[in-house]
Amino acid sequence: MAEDTGARLDAAVPQTARSAAGGGDAYLERRALRRGSAGWLLLTGLGVAYVVSGDFSGWNVGLAQGGFGGLAAATVLMGAMYACLVFSLAELSAILPTAGGGYGFARRALGPWGGFLTGTAILIEYVLAPAAISIFIGDYVESLHLFGLTSGWPVYLACFAVFIGIHLWGVGEALRFSLVVTAVAVTALVVFAAGAFTEFDASRLDDIAVDTTAFGANSWLPLGLLGIWAAFPFGMWFFLGVEGVPLAAEEAKDPVRSMPRALSISLGVLVLLALLTFLASTGARGADAIKDAGNPLVVALEGNPGLSWLKTFVNYAGLAGLVASFFSLIYAGSRQLFALSRAGYLPRFLSLTSRRKAPYAGLLIPGAIGFALAAATGDGPRMLNIAVFGATISYALMALSHIVLRRREPHLERPYRTPGGTATSATAFVLALAALTATFLVDKDAAFIALGVYAVALAYFAFYSRHHLVASAPEEEFAALARAEAELARY
Numbered sequence: 001m002a003e004d005t006g007a008r009l010d011a012a013v014p015q016t017a018r019s020a021a022g023g024g025d026a027y028l029e030r031r032a033l034r035r036g037s038a039g040w041l042l043l044t045g046l047g048v049a050y051v052v053s054g055d056f057s058g059w060n061v062g063l064a065q066g067g068f069g070g071l072a073a074a075t076v077l078m079g080a081m082y083a084c085l086v087f088s089l090a091e092l093s094a095i096l097p098t099a100g101g102g103y104g105f106a107r108r109a110l111g112p113w114g115g116f117l118t119g120t121a122i123l124i125e126y127v128l129a130p131a132a133i134s135i136f137i138g139d140y141v142e143s144l145h146l147f148g149l150t151s152g153w154p155v156y157l158a159c160f161a162v163f164i165g166i167h168l169w170g171v172g173e174a175l176r177f178s179l180v181v182t183a184v185a186v187t188a189l190v191v192f193a194a195g196a197f198t199e200f201d202a203s204r205l206d207d208i209a210v211d212t213t214a215f216g217a218n219s220w221l222p223l224g225l226l227g228i229w230a231a232f233p234f235g236m237w238f239f240l241g242v243e244g245v246p247l248a249a250e251e252a253k254d255p256v257r258s259m260p261r262a263l264s265i266s267l268g269v270l271v272l273l274a275l276l277t278f279l280a281s282t283g284a285r286g287a288d289a290i291k292d293a294g295n296p297l298v299v300a301l302e303g304n305p306g307l308s309w310l311k312t313f314v315n316y317a318g319l320a321g322l323v324a325s326f327f328s329l330i331y332a333g334s335r336q337l338f339a340l341s342r343a344g345y346l347p348r349f350l351s352l353t354s355r356r357k358a359p360y361a362g363l364l365i366p367g368a369i370g371f372a373l374a375a376a377t378g379d380g381p382r383m384l385n386i387a388v389f390g391a392t393i394s395y396a397l398m399a400l401s402h403i404v405l406r407r408r409e410p411h412l413e414r415p416y417r418t419p420g421g422t423a424t425s426a427t428a429f430v431l432a433l434a435a436l437t438a439t440f441l442v443d444k445d446a447a448f449i450a451l452g453v454y455a456v457a458l459a460y461f462a463f464y465s466r467h468h469l470v471a472s473a474p475e476e477e478f479a480a481l482a483r484a485e486a487e488l489a490r491y
Helices: 002-012 025-029 040-051 061-095 102-143 153-169 171-199 226-230 232-238 242-251 255-285 296-300 305-342 360-377 380-408 422-442 444-463 474-488
Strands: none
Touching: 040 171, 040 242, 040 255, 040 305, 061 102, 061 226, 061 232, 061 242, 061 255, 061 380, 061 422, 102 153, 102 242, 102 305, 102 360, 102 380, 102 444, 102 474, 153 171, 153 305, 153 360, 171 255, 171 296, 171 305, 226 232, 226 422, 232 255, 232 380, 232 422, 242 255, 242 305, 242 380, 255 296, 296 305, 305 360, 360 380, 380 422, 380 444, 422 444
């Protein structure tokens, strides 16, 4: 009987799944990452590092879109979306612990098209965001008068060259560096909040002028109910990027246990930082004063000359936060590119790894693209809006993947199960779609640019790469196994 079952399984699995053209052991050996390099602490640090720069700048523009009440409501809703998404990803990453992350989850649940759509959306986020942050780093370097430099291409080039160099050195070294810089940034946010709360005045929270023509407008919602929706993309800034932790699965120690733990702890830290930063900043100086500021935490402290030392400290710490996010987002983008390339969705040379098991092409080429975009445009906010558009698409598709796998493969072994099951992922799915449509309210040009990039990528997949997939790649083998098990179930 066992022999019959084995024979049926052998017949059900396509030959390409066992020996794909261009695949096999030699192919994968040249595309291997360093396993066991990151425990739960480094993974938690990575999750916080992705996001921490958003606490220093960017979120405050949501005050101009919706006022204190609008941004507060948007942050709560977006926080709920990320919580539901993180719990869903914790389950998926324990089932499929590969470098593909969201692409791998969608590939298993939604097929090759779903996998490519998700992976491309994630790439848009993780290639554009570092380019934008390099510009913000340049602005900080100039404002701090460091080395007499001004914001421009030499600073952007130095960012990409130095920090990609650390990544090429090795993943363990890179993640430890990220953890240290992130710890500095987090400490600074806590110190800032302690100082700013000494100036807290609740009457300053709703000091933005009310637009009496807006539906539902009042002092807490000065731009009306629509302001809540328009503030969605800025409420996301307190959490944007934490979903990238599963991209480190192949390099993690015991990913089945460490991934859910790291995702949960990092989200908890980010919620606390969001609460402290948002309330302390607006209460210290007023929502109207910081709504358009490029450095809202520094502006929040300007009312008290006795806190001038804290302003200087926060300025330097803001630079540390930007470096932490820039550094970690480069890591995330390289791993997503690596996984898509290894499976043949993108040119295969992009997944080659060095003797130190670093995907050098996956680091250097996106870095070159990011530097070129930063140097050519200098428009950090526009690039971040494009990144947010890609992120919201990937969130919707990853949440949908969780729902599909729960319904289609209910007996799949799940070492970790999402609290609330599909109700949790369905909540994330609905809120992600709401956030996606909100991007058109904020910057429709950025949304259409992202759609244009998507169209080019999909044309490449439709006419070429979907016919040249490497079935021996881990994500493709998982999908082949699922098809084989479905075939066996028919006997």
